[in-house]
Amino acid sequence: MEKSGGVTSAMQDCIATELVRQDARLNKAYKAAMAPLSAPRKKQLLAAQRAWLAFRDANCQFYADPEGGSAARLVANDCVLSATANRATELEDLTN
Numbered sequence: 001m002e003k004s005g006g007v008t009s010a011m012q013d014c015i016a017t018e019l020v021r022q023d024a025r026l027n028k029a030y031k032a033a034m035a036p037l038s039a040p041r042k043k044q045l046l047a048a049q050r051a052w053l054a055f056r057d058a059n060c061q062f063y064a065d066p067e068g069g070s071a072a073r074l075v076a077n078d079c080v081l082s083a084t085a086n087r088a089t090e091l092e093d094l095t096n
Contacts, residue, residue, distance in 0.1 A: 008070045008071070008074060011074055012073070012074060012077060015074070015077045015078055015081050016077070018081055019077075019080060019081045019084060022081060022084045022085045022088055023084055025085075025088040025092075026084055026087055026088040026091065029088050029089075029091035029092045029094075029095070030045075030049060030091055032091075032092075032095045033045060033091045033094040033095055034046075036095075052087060056080065056083045056084070056087070057080075059079065059083070060076050060077075060079035060080045060083065061076060062076075063075045063076040063079050064076035
C-alpha cells in the first residue's frame with residue numbers, strides 16, 4: 001500500500017493481489033482443519049464456513065456505499081481482505 005502513492009487504483013490493485021494470497025491461505029487452512037474431523041464435525045465446519053462467507057460478503061458489501069465514491073469501494077475491499085486474513089488465522093489455529 002505504501003507504494004501506491006495514495007492512488008486509489010493502485011491501492012485497489014494492492015488489495016486484490018493480497019486477497020489472492022490470503023484466499024489461498026484460507027483455503028489451505030480450511031482443508032487442513034477439515035482433514036482430521038469426523039463426518040458430523042466436517043458438516044459443522046462446512047456449515048460454519050458457509051455462514052462465515054455469507055456474513056463476510058454481506059458485511060463488507062455494506063461498506064460499499066454507492067454514494068461513498070471510490071473510497072467506499074476501497075474500504076469494502078479492505079474489509080474482505082481483513083476478514084479473509086482473520087478467518088485464515090482462526091482456521092490455522094484449529095490445527096495448531
